[in-house]
Amino acid sequence: MTQTLTKSEATSARIIAAAKRLFVASNYADVTTDMIAKAADVTKGGLYHHFPSKERLYVSMMLDDLERKRLLFERSTTSRGSCRDRLVQLTRDFLELPHEERELTRLVRRDINAFSGRERDRLVRAYQRALPEQVETIISQGIRNGELAPGDARILSWSFVALVEVVIGDYADHVYGSAQARLGHVVDLFFDGAAALPTGGTQ
Amino acid sequence: MTQTLTKSEATSARIIAAAKRLFVASNYADVTTDMIAKAADVTKGGLYHHFPSKERLYVSMMLDDLERKRLLFERSTTSRGSCRDRLVQLTRDFLELPHEERELTRLVRRDINAFSGRERDRLVRAYQRALPEQVETIISQGIRNGELAPGDARILSWSFVALVEVVIGDYADHVYGSAQARLGHVVDLFFDGAAALPTGGTQ
DNA sequence: AGTAAAACCGACCGGTCAGTCGGTCGGTAA
DNA sequence: TTACCGACCGACTGACCGGTCGGTTTTACT
Numbered sequence: 001m002t003q004t005l006t007k008s009e010a011t012s013a014r015i016i017a018a019a020k021r022l023f024v025a026s027n028y029a030d031v032t033t034d035m036i037a038k039a040a041d042v043t044k045g046g047l048y049h050h051f052p053s054k055e056r057l058y059v060s061m062m063l064d065d066l067e068r069k070r071l072l073f074e075r076s077t078t079s080r081g082s083c084r085d086r087l088v089q090l091t092r093d094f095l096e097l098p099h100e101e102r103e104l105t106r107l108v109r110r111d112i113n114a115f116s117g118r119e120r121d122r123l124v125r126a127y128q129r130a131l132p133e134q135v136e137t138i139i140s141q142g143i144r145n146g147e148l149a150p151g152d153a154r155i156l157s158w159s160f161v162a163l164v165e166v167v168i169g170d171y172a173d174h175v176y177g178s179a180q181a182r183l184g185h186v187v188d189l190f191f192d193g194a195a196a197l198p199t200g201g202t203q
Numbered sequence: 204m205t206q207t208l209t210k211s212e213a214t215s216a217r218i219i220a221a222a223k224r225l226f227v228a229s230n231y232a233d234v235t236t237d238m239i240a241k242a243a244d245v246t247k248g249g250l251y252h253h254f255p256s257k258e259r260l261y262v263s264m265m266l267d268d269l270e271r272k273r274l275l276f277e278r279s280t281t282s283r284g285s286c287r288d289r290l291v292q293l294t295r296d297f298l299e300l301p302h303e304e305r306e307l308t309r310l311v312r313r314d315i316n317a318f319s320g321r322e323r324d325r326l327v328r329a330y331q332r333a334l335p336e337q338v339e340t341i342i343s344q345g346i347r348n349g350e351l352a353p354g355d356a357r358i359l360s361w362s363f364v365a366l367v368e369v370v371i372g373d374y375a376d377h378v379y380g381s382a383q384a385r386l387g388h389v390v391d392l393f394f395d396g397a398a399a400l401p402t403g404g405t406q
Numbered sequence: 407a408g409t410a411a412a413a414c415c416g417a418c419c420g421g422t423c424a425g426t427c428g429g430t431c432g433g434t435a436a
Numbered sequence: 437t438t439a440c441c442g443a444c445c446g447a448c449t450g451a452c453c454g455g456t457c458g459g460t461t462t463t464a465c466t
Binding site: 030113162 | 397
């Protein structure tokens, strides 16, 4: 039943897959509907039979990706290890994704200015919440069980995500070793800080 | 003597100012040369008298901004306070910039896919180094004088910049209080980490 | 004032691209 | 066999945009 994709569904999926490849490699404006159609082995007419506009195709592609990631990260969010272990696990899951899937996460921030109005808001809100909210769940529990210092879980989550995005980004590759090594550094920094000594003293 | 070229320079500056406003508000492809010309109160012909192409105009705009920021941050880079104070100072200087000037820093990451080849590399390299390198100078000194734990200055700098970018970003405004308040949190996190207790013990 | 050069104008061109539309084709139900 | 329908095709269009160019105005300097 889930097995039997109708012909229509299969074509839609093929178009979305092609769009992912192309939108990751270039930017919204430079990817033409002809290119997507050709890469998906349909014509432009066929593409427009399945999607009403380029913009809606982009949004469909993003929401599709979002749902996949939500499922992927659910394991880390609901598991029972320490806060630290679970954050490492979640980040490692992300790191192990193929390059294209990782890049998709950054697409919204990159292409967001190509959109406007309702569609834009929908996309931003959905995507900004995807990763940060799952991280926040983990961090809130870390605070509650005393593993993390009391504080605002939300800003901590955003900080953690910011650090991870630096680790993940390709532009960091030529700056500092492997992504795995950087992951270790970033997690250490997040938990223990950069100061030389446990500040001790007046506290 | 500088007077002689003043008219031309004034027009160029007006065009660059208009371009900044528009490119920050939208993305590279959606800002037309006609829009820039109109906003700068010249015609397209006039614009092309001063800049040979839209791409080169964009690059000029970016390099202009880069130089302003370099000068602005020099104070923090060369002053004598503690590492922590200087990082706070530098970040505060950045926070006090008008919105548009702050956003420009994120433009490169946003629009980078609109370019290719030599121009692209030049821009990326110049911009990636602008803030991180000045931060790295401060952090290296912090490590040398024992204020920070020994480690890789570069990844620490990138991490700090990543945290600041999250603090600065408008999208964070509706998530957590004022930018100034977030700045405090982020600096604390960077130096002391999020763990509940000074890990102490075995060290 | 006279003049050459720089600054500026705006109609125009070549090309691109999202989206359209009349039509084809293979399956399927009656 | 016929009638129908969704999937798909691909030539076409209308709007737009970066860049050009011949011509006009302004500036700077004698």
